[in-house]
Amino acid sequence: MPLKSPPSSRSVTRHWVYDQLSSALFIPLSLYVFITFFFEVVLGGGRESVAAWLRSPPNGAAMLLFMAVTVYYKACWFITIIKDYVHDAGLNRFGILAVKFCAWILALAGTASVLKIIVWD
Amino acid sequence: MPSDPPRRTGRPLSPHLQIYQPQITSGISIFHRFTAVGLAGGFAVLVAWLFCLAWMPEWYGPFTDILISPAGRFFLFGWTWAYFFHIGATLRHLAWDMCLGLSLKSVYLTGYLMLAASFFLTFAVWIAVLWREELPCL
Numbered sequence: 001m002p003l004k005s006p007p008s009s010r011s012v013t014r015h016w017v018y019d020q021l022s023s024a025l026f027i028p029l030s031l032y033v034f035i036t037f038f039f040e041v042v043l044g045g046g047r048e049s050v051a052a053w054l055r056s057p058p059n060g061a062a063m064l065l066f067m068a069v070t071v072y073y074k075a076c077w078f079i080t081i082i083k084d085y086v087h088d089a090g091l092n093r094f095g096i097l098a099v100k101f102c103a104w105i106l107a108l109a110g111t112a113s114v115l116k117i118i119v120w121d
Numbered sequence: 122m123p124s125d126p127p128r129r130t131g132r133p134l135s136p137h138l139q140i141y142q143p144q145i146t147s148g149i150s151i152f153h154r155f156t157a158v159g160l161a162g163g164f165a166v167l168v169a170w171l172f173c174l175a176w177m178p179e180w181y182g183p184f185t186d187i188l189i190s191p192a193g194r195f196f197l198f199g200w201t202w203a204y205f206f207h208i209g210a211t212l213r214h215l216a217w218d219m220c221l222g223l224s225l226k227s228v229y230l231t232g233y234l235m236l237a238a239s240f241f242l243t244f245a246v247w248i249a250v251l252w253r254e255e256l257p258c259l
Contacts, residue, residue: 020215020218023211023214023215024215026208026211027208027211027212030204030208031208034204039249047174047178047181047182050174051174067168070164071164074157074160074161074164077154077157077158077161078157078158078161081154081157081158106164106165106168109168109169109172110167110168110171110172112175113168113171113172113174113175113176114171114175116175116176117171117174117175
């Protein structure tokens with residue numbers, strides 16, 4: 001099986017930088033969301049307080065950013081794992097496509113839900 | 122052209138989990154991956170929960186009830202530990218990428234530290250959760 005030509009050093013560097021950036025951003029964003037959102041809101045009140053928390057601009061922005069970063073970050077993980085462990089070339093390609101598909105679905109569903117709560121509720 | 126793909130030569134494929142003696146270094150490495158997969162599942166549940174909140178209010182209550190049932194709590198507890206373990210391991214990786222803590226001694230030290238911290242923080246969070254258990258939504 002002929003190997004594809006290797007990706008350019010520029011695209012590899014860009015991938016590495018995004019990878020570092022998403023993992024570095026994931027930590028403060030997730031801590032902020034988990035501590036304020038889950039502790040104060042989910043445990044503290046019902047549906048209304050969750051919506052009220054999301055409507056505050058910094059919180060809504062943090063939640064949207066958290067979802068974007070997390071989707072990207074986790075998709076990177078899944079793709080790396082598939083590249084390492086799924087040795088069948090066709091299955092490998094299919095797995096990576098499936099991960100990207102699921103990542104888009106999650107990102108769109110999450111963003112649409114948060115925006116709906118912020119804008120229309 | 123690099124050498125033949127390993128499949129053709131019959132050599133074992135990386136990462137050689139079957140023939141590698143377990144150590145804290147490789148153990149944390151593989152659990153870093155396991156926790157990434159587990160947390161992705163947790164994230165999907167979070168998105169589904171927000172989706173219910175936004176679009177299917179009649180499902181929000183039952184969904185929340187499942188999450189706080191004993192089985193739900195079992196998963197939430199697991200996700201809590203996976204989360205702390207994962208960000209601990211990620212912090213180590215970020216430090217390594219800046220050429221910090223690469224000596225064998227510090228790799229072992231930070232490995233044991235993050236392992237201990239992940240358990241400590243998980244129990245701390247859950248003690249705090251149980252402490253506030255007379256909560257309106259629970």
